[in-house]
Amino acid sequence: xSDVQPQDQEFVDHAYEIGENIIxxxxxxxxxxxxxxxxxxxxDLHPADIxxxxxxxxxxERMEILTLWGDDIDGExxxxxxxxxxxxxxxxxxxxxxxxxxxxxxxxxVVDLVEDMDEPQxxxxxxxxxxxxxxxxxxxxxxxxxxxxxxxQRELVMAPTHWTxxxxxxxxxxxxxLPDRFYDVVIVDPKMEPVxxxxxxxxxxxxxETPLPEIMDEEFRVIxxxxxQEDVAYxxxxxxxxSAPVVDEQNRLVGVITMDDAMEVLEEKADEDxxxxxxxxxxxxxxxxxxxxxxxxxxxxxNLVTCILASMVISQFSTTIEAIVALAVLMPIVAxxxxxxxxxxxxVTVRALATKDLTRANAWRVIRREIIVGFFNGIIFAVIVxxxxxxxxxxPMLGVVLALAMVVNMVVAGLAGISIPIVLDKLGxxxxxxxxxxxxxVTDIVGFFVFLGLAAALLL
Amino acid sequence: xSDVQPQDQEFVDHAYEIGENIIxxxxxxxxxxxxxxxxxxxxDLHPADIxxxxxxxxxxERMEILTLWGDDIDGExxxxxxxxxxxxxxxxxxxxxxxxxxxxxxxxxVVDLVEDMDEPQxxxxxxxxxxxxxxxxxxxxxxxxxxxxxxxQRELVMAPTHWTxxxxxxxxxxxxxLPDRFYDVVIVDPKMEPVxxxxxxxxxxxxxETPLPEIMDEEFRVIxxxxxQEDVAYxxxxxxxxSAPVVDEQNRLVGVITMDDAMEVLEEKADEDxxxxxxxxxxxxxxxxxxxxxxxxxxxxxNLVTCILASMVISQFSTTIEAIVALAVLMPIVAxxxxxxxxxxxxVTVRALATKDLTRANAWRVIRREIIVGFFNGIIFAVIVxxxxxxxxxxPMLGVVLALAMVVNMVVAGLAGISIPIVLDKLGxxxxxxxxxxxxxVTDIVGFFVFLGLAAALLL
Numbered sequence: 058x059s060d061v062q063p064q065d066q067e068f069v070d071h072a073y074e075i076g077e078n079i080i081x082x083x084x085x086x087x088x089x090x091x092x093x094x095x096x097x098x099x100x101d102l103h104p105a106d107i108x109x110x111x112x113x114x115x116x117x118e119r120m121e122i123l124t125l126w127g128d129d130i131d132g133e134x135x136x137x138x139x140x141x142x143x144x145x146x147x148x149x150x151x152x153x154x155x156x157x158x159x160x161x162x163x164x165x166x167v168v169d170l171v172e173d174m175d176e177p178q179x180x181x182x183x184x185x186x187x188x189x190x191x192x193x194x195x196x197x198x199x200x201x202x203x204x205x206x207x208x209x210q211r212e213l214v215m216a217p218t219h220w221t222x223x224x225x226x227x228x229x230x231x232x233x234x235l236p237d238r239f240y241d242v243v244i245v246d247p248k249m250e251p252v253x254x255x256x257x258x259x260x261x262x263x264x265x266e267t268p269l270p271e272i273m274d275e276e277f278r279v280i281x282x283x284x285x286q287e288d289v290a291y292x293x294x295x296x297x298x299x300s301a302p303v304v305d306e307q308n309r310l311v312g313v314i315t316m317d318d319a320m321e322v323l324e325e326k327a328d329e330d331x332x333x334x335x336x337x338x339x340x341x342x343x344x345x346x347x348x349x350x351x352x353x354x355x356x357x358x359x360n361l362v363t364c365i366l367a368s369m370v371i372s373q374f375s376t377t378i379e380a381i382v383a384l385a386v387l388m389p390i391v392a393x394x395x396x397x398x399x400x401x402x403x404x405v406t407v408r409a410l411a412t413k414d415l416t417r418a419n420a421w422r423v424i425r426r427e428i429i430v431g432f433f434n435g436i437i438f439a440v441i442v443x444x445x446x447x448x449x450x451x452x453p454m455l456g457v458v459l460a461l462a463m464v465v466n467m468v469v470a471g472l473a474g475i476s477i478p479i480v481l482d483k484l485g486x487x488x489x490x491x492x493x494x495x496x497x498x499v500t501d502i503v504g505f506f507v508f509l510g511l512a513a514a515l516l517l
Numbered sequence: 518x519s520d521v522q523p524q525d526q527e528f529v530d531h532a533y534e535i536g537e538n539i540i541x542x543x544x545x546x547x548x549x550x551x552x553x554x555x556x557x558x559x560x561d562l563h564p565a566d567i568x569x570x571x572x573x574x575x576x577x578e579r580m581e582i583l584t585l586w587g588d589d590i591d592g593e594x595x596x597x598x599x600x601x602x603x604x605x606x607x608x609x610x611x612x613x614x615x616x617x618x619x620x621x622x623x624x625x626x627v628v629d630l631v632e633d634m635d636e637p638q639x640x641x642x643x644x645x646x647x648x649x650x651x652x653x654x655x656x657x658x659x660x661x662x663x664x665x666x667x668x669x670q671r672e673l674v675m676a677p678t679h680w681t682x683x684x685x686x687x688x689x690x691x692x693x694x695l696p697d698r699f700y701d702v703v704i705v706d707p708k709m710e711p712v713x714x715x716x717x718x719x720x721x722x723x724x725x726e727t728p729l730p731e732i733m734d735e736e737f738r739v740i741x742x743x744x745x746q747e748d749v750a751y752x753x754x755x756x757x758x759x760s761a762p763v764v765d766e767q768n769r770l771v772g773v774i775t776m777d778d779a780m781e782v783l784e785e786k787a788d789e790d791x792x793x794x795x796x797x798x799x800x801x802x803x804x805x806x807x808x809x810x811x812x813x814x815x816x817x818x819x820n821l822v823t824c825i826l827a828s829m830v831i832s833q834f835s836t837t838i839e840a841i842v843a844l845a846v847l848m849p850i851v852a853x854x855x856x857x858x859x860x861x862x863x864x865v866t867v868r869a870l871a872t873k874d875l876t877r878a879n880a881w882r883v884i885r886r887e888i889i890v891g892f893f894n895g896i897i898f899a900v901i902v903x904x905x906x907x908x909x910x911x912x913p914m915l916g917v918v919l920a921l922a923m924v925v926n927m928v929v930a931g932l933a934g935i936s937i938p939i940v941l942d943k944l945g946x947x948x949x950x951x952x953x954x955x956x957x958x959v960t961d962i963v964g965f966f967v968f969l970g971l972a973a974a975l976l977l
Binding site (some may be wrong): 059072073074077080103105106109112113114115130199215227229230235236237238239240243256257260261262263266276285286288291292293294295296297299315317320321323324327328330331332334335336337340341342347349353354356357360361364365367368371372375377378382383384386387388389392393394397398400401403404405407409410413414415416417418419422423426429430433434436437438440441445493494497501 | 532533534537540552556563565566569572573574575613674685686689690692694695698699700705716717720721722723724728730736744745748750752753754755756757759776777780785787788790793795796797800801802806807809810813814816820821824825828831832835838839841843844845846847848849850852853856857858860861863864865867868869872873874876877878879880882883886888890893894896897900901905953954959961966
């Protein structure tokens, strides 16, 4: 209730953006070293907003804030930070402060924070946890990265099949160790195998004497502990789940995944796709200048290689260009249009694969569609650029060459844009890696080759 | 429990993908007109999976399935379909069947389905609903598109401030009209203003005599009915909310938004960003060939205009190219490297704006960072291409020209990549609209101009 909404009331568009007044107040607190002011300011803010403040200030300011905050650093804030930044901060802070901050976190958040630490630091930090929590975290860390096992929390609420609603409610009222938040009660048999789940709204609205199995959800899916987090997120989104039990290979209940974790994975995956398609790695605004330069370098290097390949194609036609310099003027049009059309198809394909809308059932139909769309747009733009070529340079045959090259390259663009990601997906490689750079290599090379080749054949 | 998992057990990677065996079974059911088979097959599937099947079969097969399914068509399936497709299907089906299918849906799903219908059809379809539901839907439709009012459901659970846990549970047990799913009880004062919410897990674990206000969530945010859906989704994600009450201008409770709706908005927004950046509109795999061609045309047309601008720059240097044809061979390298670097910066910027990580507090620092990163990578690649130019063509000065143009264009790329989306955002335009096409226009024109201009000055 005592919640300062970090909202700029004037601009509806900037709802939930951290207000400048709050950042100014933080800056003035660290400026004067007013620890009490900082703590009372942070007490009124949601941990996610404090994390945003830490992300938006400069690196030196960030360390000043954390030093002033000291023992009171909230683990939830660390959990909400961008990954690179939380790693950087936990590196800089004393291990006991990091450990203390983690004591209140659910095990899934602790796992997320410590999984990338080196082992000695991990051990020092986990020291601060209660033995049972530490064990739970260590068990989760034993599962492979990017699996459900790393995403689940150990804190869960379960009940045996023979309980009634009343017995369950009495047990929960007496239990001091319930998780902070839960949405379903997992019903387990004596072997600890989940047989169903009772959503809390059913529990609360049923008579005390109702046996739990009678009000179990019809929809019931368990998540295998080794399932990829991407598939987990897909399932939550597809089936509108709020929480789901996680089971080990023996089908025994080992944890629970909640929707907020799934939402985060989904968001991360979309973010990753966007960035991969544009040839950017997993970078954040808080990365250092040198870190960013290094992260972008490999993609640019790949692009340079593909450019040089395209240049080699052009150099085969040096004498043609020397004879008709208009070719040099017009050749980027064919290549660029193909590149754009290819990127369009590529993007739609990568998204369709991510959302499992493109499957073996419709792959051939979609491939055919992309080629035909390329052909249609190729024809339309062939007519337009053909006319441009004739009007601009007064050579009808130049218009014809331009038009023909356009049609060929647009069809090739559609084909490359859909087949490269599909093939990568079949090979088990993330199709978003078929970033524009790869597709435009094809369209550049084909575009230059067809245009200059036709020109050499028909114009000289 | 009777849930066929549409899972290809062989490939962990294809978990949750609709199995070919299921699609084959559907095809065989429509082939023989076996209505019973189709219905019993669909009874075992989640509506979201049936929607996926309808999306993946061909258009004629789709109509056959719907015709055979007839009266039993499930409204949930319509709600899960891609928007263009659901509109198409509801157009083709008789209005009374569509209306009947909607009877079981929550009001937010009905609103989502009927909001794009023309008024006569909307009225005919809403006829089938109960009066109270119809009124609730019509009230929601009175709110602006893309606002919380259109996203919320009217079905909600509330309690007055003076109730205890026991009184609330007794009331819910007696209530026949509870929503299908709910996660929180909204506590309202006599003026119907929400004063807090009690999560069900607190309700279920507190003694009967506890007054509800004592166990209200500390975190409590109400959503204004006119807030944009994008901001609603951001709030759910940022503050890990499961449901939130929606209030009108007088701060009175009018509905509730749940996390699954927010998750959908978030997913749609990310999808839209990805597609806008690649110059694709809001298209789906199920769009017709002609529809897709038309949707992609405007983006390609914009690209053509920018290409022609670049060509005009090149044509200013015709005599230079005629004298040194190596320039035509090398010029695409400078333009393409700039285009790639610009797209990298653009993408990171658009995402940072969408996640509210880029604000007035850090804008200048980030802009400076992008320019410096561009400069650093410019220097690195200047050295590489300079050497390539010298080795390939044996003219040291050509290498110098290539290197200088590279540095300039990479810095320009960083500047264009960050400033174009920021300016668009300030103007209230979706920054993702600054798709690669616009940024690459700048890098193409600058790239060709600087390279050819320097060549004309230094080499001739």
